[in-house]
Amino acid sequence: MKSLLIVTDAWHPQINxxxxxIERTVDELHxxxxxxxxxxxxxxxxxxxPTYSEIRLSLTTPSALRRRILAGGYDHLHIATEGPLGLMxxxxxxxxxxxxxxxxxxxxxxxLSARVPVPVSWSYAWLxxxxxxxxxxxxxxxTLEQDLAARGFVNLMRWSRGVDHQLFRPREGSVLPETLAGPVFMYVGRVSVEKNITAFLxxxxxxxxxxxxxxxxxxELRGRYPQVLFTGSKTGEDLARHYSSAxxxxxPSRTDTFGNVLLEALAAGVPVAAYPVMGPLDILQGTGAGVLDEDLGKAAVAALDIPRQRCRELALSYSWEASTxxxxxxxxxxxxxxxARGAA
Structure with missing residues (x-):
């Protein structure tokens, strides 16, 4: 492969x-x-x-994009997202x-259906x-491959994910206030309605x-749940230390396709509680490193008994090199x- 271009609508300042x-894949490719x-x-x-200002929508034209792609001499494009830039x-x-x-x-x-009344079948037909x-x-x-294949998607290929074992690792101590009562149950990720955070709170x-x-x-959630500690966004070493403090x-998400958060938590030696759905099922089922249950509270309490070393060992089986x-x-x-000519 002479040259590869990855096109994505999701980029900084988004943290997801x-x-x-994409960042880690690009680093490994280099x-x-x-x-x-x-x-x-x-x-x-x-x-x-609209309604999500953190996400930026690109404004360009097909001719401008064509010139950009031709100038780069790329022999392969990977389109990571279905946004305006990816579609063009x-x-x-x-x-x-x-x-x-x-x-x-x-x-x-x-x-989309969590935000506006659009039938799921319409969206899947377009995708x-x-x-x-x-x-x-x-x-x-x-699990995702089987789900999409059943909906008529073709040419499906597996691409798993990795985790930074050096950054996300078990650590001593806590960065959380000493006055917090234990045990600490933590959610990490985007704070938005589709993540189903209220099911946890x-x-x-x-x-x-x-x-x-x-x-x-x-x-909204800060106002509704004053007893919960909301730390805001964390990255890098600060994020890693927050994981290890849990x-x-x-x-609580029921709609994620994977969940990088799961691997980061496990690499930090922290067990995970989740619903038995896509993502958690693929990573955690049968490993003993987490608890999956439709009763999320029951799963969270049961996860307290999981040895941290077991979580770490599972995370070590995932690497960004293998993913790339x-x-x-x-x-x-x-x-x-x-x-392919495409399919309806």
Missing amino acids: GVVRS RMGVPVEVLSPADFFTVPC AARVARLLGLVYTTSYHTRFPEY RRFHNAGQGCMVATS DLDLPGTKVVVGDGPQLA DVVVF RQFLNNCLAAAERVP
């Missing part, structure tokens, strides 16, 4: 699993000597997304006859056309609940496929 996954660049909203004039890049790639892959990071139909038009659609787990649990993250629902990380090699092999395999 998509952005982190270490492997693979020429790769990222095309993101940082390269264009943008406007804030797919259109240009087809016009130029370039091989391109996509990835399915977000259960967009479920997210199916978008992803089936490329030479491969990368998915993080077997409404639980009757001993000790203290902590929410680490930022998002459009933060002010006794259990609670993952899987990604690169998918791109190479896609080049060998006959270009």
Whole structure:
């Protein structure tokens, strides 16, 4: 592969699993000597997304994007998101006859239906056309692959994720106030309605609940749950120390496709409590490093008894190097496929 361009609508200042996954994949590709660049909203004039100003929407034209892609001499495009930039890049790639892959990071139909009354079937029909038009659609787990295949998605390829074992590791002490009553049950991630955080905050649990993250629902939840500690967004070493300060990380989402948070918590030696749904099922089922239950409170309390070393050992089986090699092999395999015409 001579040159690879990753196109994404999700980029800084957003802090989420998509952005982190792309960043780490690009870092690993550079270490492997693979020429790769990222095309993101940082390269264009943008406007804030309605109701979610943290997300920036790129404003450009197909002709401008075509010139940019031709100037780079790329022989493969990977389109990471289904936003305005991703949609336009797919259109240009087809016009130029370039091989391109996509990835399915977000259960967009479920997210959309949580905000506006749009039938999930409509959204999936649109997404199916978008992803089936490329030479491969990368998915993080077997559960997601099975779900999308049943909905008519084709050319599905597995692309798992990794975790930084050095940054996220068990640590002594806590960065949380000493006055907090234990045990500490922590949520980490974007604070928005589709993450189902209220399912965690409404639980009757001993000790203290902590929410680490930022998002459009933060002010509302702070007002509704004054007994909860909201730390705001944390990154890097600060984030890693917050993980290790928890006794259990609670993952209440029912719509994530993977959940990088799960691996980061486990790498810090912290057990996870979650619903038995896509993502948690793929990572935790049968490992003994977390508890999955439709009764999330029961799962959270039971997770307190899990040895931290067991969590760490599971996290060590995931690496960004292995993830990136899987990604690169998918791109190479896609080049060998006959270009798809798309499917309805």
